[in-house]
Amino acid sequence: MPPAHAASFRSMMNPITADATAPGSLMSPPLPTLLVVDDTPANLSLMAGLLHQEYRVKLANSGARALDLAQREPPDLVLLDVMMPEMDGYAVCRHLKSDPRTRDVPVIFVTAMSQPDDETRGFECGAVDFIHKPISPPIVRARVRTHLQLKTWQDSLRRRSTGLELQLRQRLEEVERLRDTTLFVMVSLAEFRDEDTGNHVKRTQEYVRALAEYLAENPECMPGRTEPLDPSTIELIAKSAPLHDIGKVAIPDHILLKPGPLSEGEFTEMRKHPLHGWEMLRRAAQRMGGEQGFLSYAMQIARHHHERWDGTGYPDRLAGNAIPLSARLMAVADVYDALISRRPYKEPYPHAEAIQRIRDQAGRHFDPDVVRAALAQQERFLSIAATWRD
Incomplete structure (x- = not known):
């Protein structure tokens, strides 16, 4: 290339921009940026002259140079030649589409190649359109304008979608906080009435979580299980577990706070607390739009955690798998913690005896599969008991 032409080409390789801050255009939006890629100086000069009055134009005479410019400052649209040395247009397009910074930038191939297979390959690489050489200035302007308008709409929709996702996430977090606060208030009410239990509700919650997680991770330990134990379900069951004795708020003080064994009549009254708890939670669930949702497991646990595997429990004398899994988990957790805890009428049992x-009660009081999970989780039970000891 003659020296004069080389100097002219070097100056042309700098971005060609319009003065967006000129008098009368201070409030105008910034001009869209086009990146024109072609290894032929005459083609770059032609495209720059055609487009620079409406757009900010950057020029690149190789694929490597184009990728460097695009990564530094992603353009709004790329006009890309196909047949270039070292890195052809298809390779450049694939690189642009694989980079998160430039994958949404529309690419229009400008090429003399016009076979259907050539266009198919270009679209497979991610191009949005083809302009065939020799170019027609009106067609170039129209295609560029159309795809910039499409990109503007897509960017707007993408921003709106991101904003809606953020709002949804915030609303879900608010609902989660409200749910946790509701559970906390209910649990606090139960604890306030039954002051001798100390950290019982927290320990049983963590025992239930440990049992559920073990059964979820070892499905062969409960081959007949049909109820879900995915992470979200386990979290709901664990958060509901502290409400197992919520019905005790309806038990008279002289029975609930009696510092000794209950009489037969008092025990009959105490045995009503599962139904009291279920009814409270049922009414709360109705007020919140139905029984489905985070209170459904709380209702199962409150009503059925005193059922027995052999059908001799209360209040409904359910047996086997008819007892909800959440309640079967709670039964083991509740009895274990009662055994190892001091009560006014008993001393705590050592862990091994508990x-x-x-x-010994597997298959009678407790689901044998849940008992096996408890045996496998003994170290975790000990850790929970130590962490939340009274």
């Missing part, structure tokens, strides 16, 4: 009593 676990043996649980083991």
Whole structure:
């Protein structure tokens, strides 16, 4: 290339921009940026002259140079030659589409190649259109304008979608906080009435979580299980577990706070607390739009955690798998913690003796599969008991 032409071409390779801050255009939006890529100086000069009055135009005479410019400052649209040395247009397009910074930038191939296979390959690379050489200035302007308008709409929709996702996430977080606050208030009410239990509700919550997670991770330990134990379900069951004795708020003080064994009549009254709790939660669920949702497991646990695997429990004398899994988990957690805890009428059992009593009741009081999970989680039970000891 002659020196004069080389100097002219070097100056042309700098971005060609319109003065967006000239008098009368201070409030105008910035001009869209076009990146024109072609290894032939005459073609670059032609495209620059055609487009620079309406757009900010950047020029690149190789694929590597184009990628460098695009990564530094992503353009709004790329006009890309196909047949270039070292890196052809298809390779450049694939690089642009694989980079998160430039994957949404529309690419129009400008090429003398006009076979259907050539266009198919270009569209497969991610191009949005083809302009065939020799170019027609009106067609170039029209295609560029059309695809910039499409990109503007797509960017707007993308921003709106991102904003809606953020709003939805914030609303869901608010609902989650409200749900947790509701559970906290209910649990606090139950604890306030039954002051001797100390950290019982927290320990049983964590025992239930440990049992559920073990069964979820070891499905072969409960081959007949049909109820879900995915992470979200386990979280709901664990958060509901502290409400297992919410019905005790309806039990008279002289029975609930009696510092000794209950009489037969008092025990009959105490046995009503599962139905009291279920009814409270049922009414709360109705006020919140139905029983489905985070209170459904709380209702199962409150009503059925005193059922027995052999059908001799209360209040409904359910047996086996008819007892909801959440309640079967709670039954083991509740009895284990009652055994290892001090009460006005009993001293705490050592862990080994408590676990043996649980083991002895497998198939009678407790679901044998849940008992096996408890045996496998003994170290975790000990850790929970130590962390939340009274």
